[in-house]
Amino acid sequence: MTSPWPITFDDVLAARERLHPYLTASPLRQYPLLDALVGHDIQVFVKHENHLPVQTFKVRNGLAAVTALDAATRARGVIGATTGNHGQGMAYAGRLLGVPVTIVVPEGNNPEKNASIRALGAELVEYGARYDDAAARCAELAAARGLHLIHGINDRDVIAGAATMTLEMLEQEPGLDAIFIALGGGSQAVGALTVARARKPSLRIIAVQSEAAPAQFESWKQGKMLRGMPVRTFAEGIATGQAYDMTFPPLKEGLADFITVSEAELADAVRELIRTTHNLPEGAAAGGLAGIRKVAADYAGQRVGIVMCGGNMSLAALRAVLQGD
DSSP states (O other): OSSSSSSHHHHHHHHHHTTTTOOOOOOOOOOOOHHHHHHHTEOOOOOEEGGGGGGBBBHHHHHHHTSOHHHHHHHHEEEEEEESSHHHHHHHHHHTTTTOEEEETTTTOHHHHHHHHHTTTOEEOOHHHHHHHHHHHHHHHHHHTTEEEEOSSSSSSHHHOOOOHHHHHHHTTTTTEEEEEEOSSSHHHHHHHHHHHHHHOOOEEEEETTTOOHHHHHHHHHSOOOOOOOOSSOOGGGGSSSTTTTTHHHHHHOOOOOEOOOHHHHHHHHHHHHHHOOOOOGGGGGGGHHHHHHHHGGGTTTTEEEEEEOOOOOOHHHHHHHTOO
């Protein structure tokens, strides 16, 4: 029988060894004001992935994938489709390692993320109205140019890279009882589940998704992969309209719970994280806080981790959130 788990804990350890020369551990911090906000005697620990290069956990994913390639593949170049953070992670890895990078984004993509990708030296291709259109064009270009395609989700090295985050969290705070993770494609959550199975089986991994982009939640709830569902969230990092082949089986098997939050709850969580931590979270980075606030009574007295997965919010989106639009 085929295992639902795309990676092993040994894969996570190997990814960490490859990342070690390039990344230091991101901080795990506690804020009394945040504890007071959540209440119920919960200790909240914030994993600051926004402090990594290009302000996102996806630098782990990009570096883990590129460092796993042989010299000949690196020389040909790599390509990926993205709405921003995966592309920034790949572009950063390419610049660091001297690997040509092409990134395909949908038309109308976040202009600040586009500018960052270009500034890191990657070729940026804008195509289609949605991510799915950009992904299809990405596959065409990969075949035509002989480039190695690094999928943002369906890639074992990408998931192993994301898993190094949870390994760090448990080393920084072994007493964690649960981690709330905003779910887009699922690399963070599947990575967390893989580490928890090996290092602390009692650790509960809870996914959080916006009600305005419910494809992963509905897939988990119904027990089958759904595609082509509506995406209306302002949180770009979790704006996914489908479940994914490599991450859906372990999410279905391993998640302790899956919570959906409203756009208003996400926006409020962004504002509260700014107020209590004086960090700038992007929309997806507020998912963990929005999730734990919704079910706080169920975790009374526990130590809970939340992930500030990125800080790449555009000025326009920040203004809208702060003004309550």
